[in-house]
Amino acid sequence: MSWNCMGTNARGFSRLIKDIKGLYSISFLILLETQISGEKAEKVICKLGFDGVAKVDARGRSGGIWCLWDSNSWDVHVLEITNQALTLEVKGDDGTTWILSAVYGSPHYSLRGSLWTTIRDLAADMNKPWCIIGDFNVVASEAECMGSSSLLLPRGATEFAALICDCDLIDLGYIGSSGPNLRRRPFRMLAAWLSHPTFESQLQSHWDGHLPWNASISNLQEGLKIWNKDVEYEGVLHEEELLWFQKSRSKWLIYGDRNTRFFHASTVIRRRRQNISILQDEEGNWIHEREELEIMATTFFKKLYTEDGASTP
Known part of the structure; x- marks a missing residue:
């Protein structure tokens, strides 16, 4: 499993990963854009339940790659570590040895060139099955520009397409809808969800491990979007109740139920008493x-x- 988690220091993150790991029997996990390093990173990693670790520390709050695995399932050796890529030699239960490169490309065009050099150097000497997985922070064709209103390819797309061709790489593609949808907003997981008491149950109810991976992700996204709207609505109602509670200056009624009508009426009565009609x-x-x-x-x-x-x- 590979996930651009956009930060690993959020409250409840470690518990979420452990729950997913146990629920879906994940034995190899790649986390991208971890945004922490040093002792702080080590403390989080220790809580995730993996005994195999290889990582690229974030620079400040930018980047970061973690490869985590269970040593009972995988025999892993680190081959190369750079600022934007982590390359491992991996052997599973079937005895097959292959190469894995976990990548998080810099969002800055000027820094991404060193990643292309790293991949070209690896490709030149590659004599085993090789998988590159991660977030390159660039696309290779217009078909990948979903949700963008620009008619031009982003800077660096030509170089990325040339890299794929020169290194004889094969894009494994994806399953799902194709073509741009200019009105659709990209799905973003909010760190605040991790601390909500019902998030874990929503995660379990909307994830179907029997479906293909992309279909499961799509179901999860749609379910969380609906759940998020409900949570925000309840928050608005709660804030409205507190507002009228404060304005009513009621001292004896403990808020908690839907007493907005009472608080509103109390405020109106108090204000009418202050008016001369x-x-x-x-x-x-x-x-x-x-x-x-x-x-x-x-x-x-x-x-x-x-x-x-x-x-x-």
């Missing part, structure tokens, strides 16, 4: 009109604060 003039007539009420109030206080004004209503 009717006054009686000097002739005993009751005045309701706003303009006349303003004139009465102004006249009264003018008389009250003048030397001759001694009368009271």
Whole structure:
């Protein structure tokens, strides 16, 4: 399993990986864009439940590649480590030896050239089955530009396409819809989801391990999108209730149920008590009109604060 997780230091991340590992019997995991390094990275890795580790540390909060495996299932030897690629020799239970390169290409065009050099050097001496997997941060053709409104290929696409051709690499392709969808927003997993009490159950209910990988991912994405909208809606309702609770200044009712109507009514009543809607003039007539009420109030206080004004209503 390979995943661009866009950070591994979020609360609940270690538990999520352990749950996925146990649920789907994952024995080899590649994490990209880990965004942490040093002792902090070591602490997170120790919690993930793998006894085989090879990694490229992030630079600041950029990049990072972790290859994690169970030594009972895989015999792994590190061949080469660079800033953007980690190359391993791997042998599984069937005894077949092959080469794995986990890649996270720099998002900066000027730095990506060293990755192309690394791959070309590996290809020149390659005499075993070779798999390159990861995130190159570039596409090779227009067909891969899903969700982009630009009619031009991104910078570096030509060099990437040439690399694939020169090194005799084969794109394994994908299963799913093709062609750009300009109105569709890309799916992004939010780190805040990991701390939500119902996220784990949503993950289990929307993942179907019997389907092909891309179909399972698609189902999971759609399910999480719907769940996220429900969570946000409940959050809005909660904030609305707290707002009216604060405005109502109620001291005795403990919020928690849907008491928004009560809080709103309390606020309206309190504000009405502070308003003057009717006054009686000097002739005993009751005045309701706003303009006349303003004139009465102004006249009264003018008389009250003048030397001759001694009368009271």
